[in-house]
Amino acid sequence: xxxxxxxxxxxxxxxxxxxTPVLTNEQTASxxxxxxxxxxxxxxxxxxxxxIGLQKLAYPIQHKTTGFYQLFEFRAMxxxxxxxxxxxxxxxxxxxxxxCELNKHAIAYNKKQRAHAAAPSxxxxxxxxxxxxxxxxxxxxxxEVHA
Numbered sequence: 001x002x003x004x005x006x007x008x009x010x011x012x013x014x015x016x017x018x019x020t021p022v023l024t025n026e027q028t029a030s031x032x033x034x035x036x037x038x039x040x041x042x043x044x045x046x047x048x049x050x051x052i053g054l055q056k057l058a059y060p061i062q063h064k065t066t067g068f069y070q071l072f073e074f075r076a077m078x079x080x081x082x083x084x085x086x087x088x089x090x091x092x093x094x095x096x097x098x099x100c101e102l103n104k105h106a107i108a109y110n111k112k113q114r115a116h117a118a119a120p121s122x123x124x125x126x127x128x129x130x131x132x133x134x135x136x137x138x139x140x141x142x143x144e145v146h147a
Contacts, residue, residue, distance in 0.1 A: 010075045012047065012107060017088060017097035018067035021054060031093050032070050038087055044076035048114065061095045073102070073110065 017035070019028055032051070039046055052069035061067065081099055088097040102110070 008077050008079070010045075011078060012073065012075050012102045013081065013099055014071065014073045014102055014106070014110075015084065015097065015099040016052075016069060016071045018057075018061070018069055018095045019093050020062070020095055021064055021066045021068060023068070023093055027093070028068050031091065034091075035070075035072070035084075035087065038084065039072065039074055039076070039080075042076070042080045042083055044074045044080055046072055046074045048073040048110070064095070067095055 019031055023031065036046065036049070048071075050071040052071055054066055055069050057065055057067055085097065085099065088094045
């Protein structure tokens with residue numbers, strides 16, 4: 001006899017939150033660490049994190065025109081989202097947040113972007129070519145044409 005109830009599986013999520021810019025670097029790092037610890041406590045596995053940093057907002061939020069952006073990509077049970085978003089709402093330093101489930105296309109895109117960012121850039125190779133000595137070849141002068 002099979003059960004109609006499926007056991008919940010871990011899903012991959014991406015969350016971005018914006019912290020108020022009036023925090024010091026220590027307060028910002030502490031708040032980010034608090035959410036990392038929260039995710040670990042509820043059994044989520046952080047796959048990737050990125051400190052996007054201070055960015056200009058598209059429109060003012062709470063009379064502020066900039067905010068500190070942080071991104072986490074994590075694997076967790078769907079029930080974790082309710083607790084995470086409650087924690088975001090309870091923290092007055094969080095101005096905005098957005099959490100979404102990643103489908104297979106988004107996962108592939110994120111992996112491609114991270115691989116591209118980790119690869120050495122073409123500009124670095126161009127600098128190497130410029131810094132190498134160049135052999136100078138003399139070009140014979142062309143005969144002058146008299147009118």
